[in-house]
Amino acid sequence: MSLTDKDKAAVKALWAKISKGADAIGAEALARMLVVYPQTKTYFSHWPDMSAGSGPVTKHGKKIMGGVALAVAKMDDLSGGLLELSELHAFQLRVDPANFKILAQCLQVVIAIMFPNDFTPEAHVALDKFLSNVALALSEKYR
Amino acid sequence: MVKWSDFERAAIQDIFSKIDYDVVGRAAFSRCLIVYPWTQRYFGSFGNLYNAAAITSNPKVAAHGKVIMAGLEKALKNMDDIKTTYKDLSVLHSEKLQVDPDNFNVKLFSFYCLTIVVAGQMGAAFTPEVQGAFQKFLAVVVASLRKQYY
Numbered sequence: 001m002s003l004t005d006k007d008k009a010a011v012k013a014l015w016a017k018i019s020k021g022a023d024a025i026g027a028e029a030l031a032r033m034l035v036v037y038p039q040t041k042t043y044f045s046h047w048p049d050m051s052a053g054s055g056p057v058t059k060h061g062k063k064i065m066g067g068v069a070l071a072v073a074k075m076d077d078l079s080g081g082l083l084e085l086s087e088l089h090a091f092q093l094r095v096d097p098a099n100f101k102i103l104a105q106c107l108q109v110v111i112a113i114m115f116p117n118d119f120t121p122e123a124h125v126a127l128d129k130f131l132s133n134v135a136l137a138l139s140e141k142y143r
Numbered sequence: 144m145v146k147w148s149d150f151e152r153a154a155i156q157d158i159f160s161k162i163d164y165d166v167v168g169r170a171a172f173s174r175c176l177i178v179y180p181w182t183q184r185y186f187g188s189f190g191n192l193y194n195a196a197a198i199t200s201n202p203k204v205a206a207h208g209k210v211i212m213a214g215l216e217k218a219l220k221n222m223d224d225i226k227t228t229y230k231d232l233s234v235l236h237s238e239k240l241q242v243d244p245d246n247f248n249v250k251l252f253s254f255y256c257l258t259i260v261v262a263g264q265m266g267a268a269f270t271p272e273v274q275g276a277f278q279k280f281l282a283v284v285v286a287s288l289r290k291q292y293y
Contacts, residue, residue, distance in 0.1 A: 031271060032271040035271035035274075035275055036271055036278060052271065105255065109259060109262045109269075112262040113263065113266055113269060116263035116266070120195075121173065121177040121199070124174060124259065125178040
């Protein structure tokens, strides 16, 4: 389900509204994922503290959103733009790609909470498609 | 049998006591038809579903949103045995409506859209723990709906 020009415009418009709060969105989405989908905690067993607001969660949420920002910038060539990130996830982190969907869901719930008026059904479908394509690009190098 | 903690029971009851069933049902169901357009295949008799505006203003969509919420309320009132409560509903979806059970998946479709709409309504009160409880409830509902499929 590739991105149409309309989707790309919708994602860019939504990103323009939410990007100032990106760090908070990332931290909250990550914290939420660890609570709602506890199986994801296995990837962070080296963290002393996995609670919302903790140092590791805040820092890592920011890192994740940096990746999302990069994806927004490279929207016209996600496979190329996210190549290094794909290699990181495939060869070093070895995150099961099924988890990309889980994080995407948590991101969308947080955006719905923080920006209820902007996260219209139209924005939602565009973002959902975008995040699915990001997940695909991240999975590129796995095998 | 599903075990509910006191927190989960309270959180789920709280959500349903706070939301407007008509508003939420309609918003969640129309969001589902917009975000996952292939789900429209089951609603050929609903008339105009051509775009988001048509869907959100479609009276049959609103009416069906209410039907879905009524179904969820049944589960809410029988939280300790949703499986039995949903036996007839499961047979209905499998044999008469012939809905692909993947459509019930909590991570996708109608129930995920419900999570998004409830999150938007409740704001910060929809904490991670509350979301966890709500999704557990929906997961039990989904499992019960799937129960009578082959």
